[in-house]
Amino acid sequence: MITIWKLAPSIAAGNTLVIKTPELCPLYGQKLAELIREAGFPPGVINIVCGLGSVAGQRLAEHPTVRKISFTGSPAVGRQILAASAKTNLKKVTLELGGKGPSVVFDDADIENALFWTMIGITANNGQICVAGSRIYVQSTIYDRFVQEFSQRSREAVHGDPLLGTTTKGPVISAGQRDRIMSYVDKGKEGGARLLHGGEKLPGKGHFVANTAFADVAQDSAIMQEEVFGPFASIASFETEEEVIAKSNGTSYGLSAAVFTSNLDRAFRVTEAIEAGQVTVNIWGTVNANTPFGGVKESGFGREMGKEALDEWTIPKVVKWHIVRK
Numbered sequence: 191m192i193t194i195w196k197l198a199p200s201i202a203a204g205n206t207l208v209i210k211t212p213e214l215c216p217l218y219g220q221k222l223a224e225l226i227r228e229a230g231f232p233p234g235v236i237n238i239v240c241g242l243g244s245v246a247g248q249r250l251a252e253h254p255t256v257r258k259i260s261f262t263g264s265p266a267v268g269r270q271i272l273a274a275s276a277k278t279n280l281k282k283v284t285l286e287l288g289g290k291g292p293s294v295v296f297d298d299a300d301i302e303n304a305l306f307w308t309m310i311g312i313t314a315n316n317g318q319i320c321v322a323g324s325r326i327y328v329q330s331t332i333y334d335r336f337v338q339e340f341s342q343r344s345r346e347a348v349h350g351d352p353l354l355g356t357t358t359k360g361p362v363i364s365a366g367q368r369d370r371i372m373s374y375v376d377k378g379k380e381g382g383a384r385l386l387h388g389g390e391k392l393p394g395k396g397h398f399v400a401n402t403a404f405a406d407v408a409q410d411s412a413i414m415q416e417e418v419f420g421p422f423a424s425i426a427s428f429e430t431e432e433e434v435i436a437k438s439n440g441t442s443y444g445l446s447a448a449v450f451t452s453n454l455d456r457a458f459r460v461t462e463a464i465e466a467g468q469v470t471v472n473i474w475g476t477v478n479a480n481t482p483f484g485g486v487k488e489s490g491f492g493r494e495m496g497k498e499a500l501d502e503w504t505i506p507k508v509v510k511w512h513i514v515r516k
Contacts, residue, residue, distance in 0.1 A: 193222065195483070195494040196260045197236065203503040205258070208237045210247050212263075214363050216240040243267060251275070258282040258503065262320070265488055284492025284502050286320065286484055288417045289445030292438040293323035293474060294428075294460065297331040299450035303472060305336065308423075309343055311448065311474035313401055316362050317421040320489075321446035321468075321475045325414060326425045327434050333427040337405050340425070341386040344401045349392050361396030362420060368397040371420035374413055378404045381411040383424070415441050431456065435463045444486035448474045467493075 200207045211219035219238045226236050239246050251274035261271050268285040275281045293311055295304045311323030328336045352360030362368050375389040388402030403423040407414050413424045428434040447466040451457050461469040467485045477483050482496035492502050
């Protein structure tokens with residue numbers, strides 16, 4: 191999906207393209223190459239390269255004839271790409287570098303709807319999604335009820351082979367990612383947060399991690415500030431609108447956020463105040479082909495989708511004429 195976000199506007203704007211697939215999931219790129227050839231694209235217009243980021247990715251970032259890099263991934267690698275651009279040909283760069291999305295639940299929200307979307311927001315794709323609603327702020331008047339019901343529903347996942355219809359939870363992408371998630375379980379416990387559920391590996395053929403949530407999480411704790419990239423929710427209460435806006439903006443990220451309320455005026459105030467590339471109201475994580483998607487702060491810069499995506503793959507040029515009349 192993210193590859194197509196980049197491929198479509200790039201080709202529409204008249205560029206040729208090199209796609210470097212992620213080293214942990216390269217096979218989709220081979221299938222895409224088959225479809226590109228079947229569709230009749232001329233040779234050399236869309237090229238797909240598989241390889242390690244530290245080798246193939248770095249070479250592309252440093253190559254003097256590459257004019258543009260569009261990258262989705264970690265802030266650390268994004269910084270390396272930006273540095274490579276600065277040291278070589280000043281190639282144009284757009285970066286989408288993850289997030290720590292807040293989901294804000296006010297006490298006037300439809301609580302069933304809020305529970306549904308906040309749970310989907312941190313379990314979809316096992317939380318391995320840049321717009322994951324990994325921080326959940328709930329107004330104190332409904333906090334205890336919300337936490338109890340959220341935890342109960344999150345425990346009901348059935349893990350196993352993701353190709354089976356009975357499975358609702360597959361494995362995370364690698365042993366390394368599973369271990370990273372487990373390291374944040376330890377950080378949550380060490381930070382004094384209350385483990386609601388999960389926090390353990392699950393049996394089976396694959397790198398399974400239980401849906402995990404901590405409650406009463408301090409704003410400055412690692413599990414509230416750092417992207418875990420797993421089915422890992424950090425939940426905290428708030429009293430006032432001003433307080434939750436400050437908490438929502440209180441990380442280095444700014445990709446996506448969700449607000450749940452039945453008060454239209456409040457929805458306008460809070461969505462305007464939250465620092466994020468996109469904010470949804472009474473729903474989580476929707477993306478649309480006709481609206482721009484991207485982040486602010488350390489979530490990166492540049493936009494994909496919408497007409498704004500074409501701006502990332504073109505460069506304005508002005509030609510001025512002086513007509514001499516004889």
